[in-house]
Amino acid sequence: MMDDILPAELPLFAVWVIKAVVIFGSLISAAGITTLAERKVSAWIQYRIGPNRVGPFGLLQPLADGVKFIFKEELVPDGANRLMFRLAPMITAAPAMMCIAVIPFAGEVVIGNYNLGNLSITDLSVSVLYVGALTGLGIYGIILGGWSSNSKFSLMGAMRASAQMVSYELTLLLAILSVVLLAGSLDLRAIAESQASSAEGGIGVWNMFLQPVAFVLFIIAMFAETNRHPFDFAECEPELVGGFHTEYSSMKFALFFLGEYCAIIVMCCLVTTFFLGGYDVPFWDSAPWFIQLASFVAKAACFIFLFLWVRWTLPRFRYDQLMGLGWKVMLPLALVNVTVTGAVVSFGWSPLITPVLAVAALIPGVILFARSNPGEASLTGHALSEEGSAS
């Protein structure tokens, strides 16, 4: 029956549109589910029940939230720059959503007779640069939104957010760079496949184990890039009311919200691709596409949970600590890691020794750092000695 109605092969354009709609819909749904997960996980960690009225287990809560946003009155504060005020939420949300276009979710999708190609919007040969460019663009929306509101809280939140995102983007990119050195490609799919055991020349080890330093740096930097706890200075409630979106309401606020959660999801997908082998299923090279997809989603979901978990576990940093960590610890660390990885790659050594070399190269740096900050070093020593005496 179906074979008679449908053409033997779908036109290319139709495939593109189907993929775009499906992946965009999944992204928006995932963002909605993440908002629900955020509230549920918060509730569990605080020994509460969390939203449980709308739908079974509160599963329809994101829809109810969306409807509420639509019916909310919209306010543009007096004296705001109206054009920028309206543009800013879109400028924030768009780059975060666009990033998902290059994420490889699975290999070739075959449904019945139809081969829809690889499961991603596109496989650019320079997708790493594409992602880097778009994450950099996210800053514009936040700083425009904060500035155009003509509110002091918004302005301060925007200033903090931009300085913070700028500082941590370097570390993020350098962590990616060391992965690129290992994989020898700027294509996210190639990077993911280079970690699979079926890859030619690949040794089937996830980059998480080959590049532990880059992995940790990437995770810390992605928290700062998405303005999440413990680095959420852009919207730090006790200090800045709502930060850069203090004056926003209704659908525009929802867009900021959506952008934030999309950014979180994108970051989780990126860390999965770069460090956890993407859609690679361990010990099963020729897994069908839906198993690969499930593997990818499971890995990314673990990181989304990490985001929510950290929020209720770690206290907020102080702003000068944040900037100090970014520039004085993480950036030199990332540079050292890139250097060591470059040496390992060009001498043709086994990538497995990269972590050992990176740690070895770090030791003099750590000693220098401890010496240059005698106050902090002695503080650490004091805390350690106290612990020792207590036990």
Next chain:
Amino acid sequence: MYFDYLTVLIFASVGLVFVFANLIIASVLRPKRTVTEGLEIYECGEETIGEAWVRFDIRYYTVALVYVIFAVEIAFLFPWAIVLRESLLGEGAAAGLGIGVFALVEGFVFIAILFLGLAYVWVKGDLDWVLTYSAPAYQPPTSRMRAIPTVDTLEGDSEDDSEDAAEDTSTDESEDAA
């Protein structure tokens, strides 16, 4: 190859349709009141004084400059990373390790120069968010300035009095300059 970007464009247009549809639906459905209180800028119930567009201490000015330099550096390092890898495979490998080591050293020199820049900014103290303005160390009063009466001078000798009288005019000048 450009079809890759066309698919991105299709994806972006789906996103745009979604965003604008939401905004338009919301603008039709939501209540429109002209309540002036709601339009005031939120400052925890206080009346807003002045605009937010004031001269603001953009502390991260130097940080932003360093960021731009490093971002450009990283943009150059990405092709370097690819070349380094390719020099080991295929034709590069056939020609021996020569280009690999050369590219490696070149990359190291490049990173080292920028690392020096970072070290310079670091030592200068521009990476410290909390700036400590070190005032010049306290100078004991010279003949040009009026002595600030300290406990010692108030208790002790009165030999400075004659100087004080002579230096009144210069003190005024120094105050103006300050």
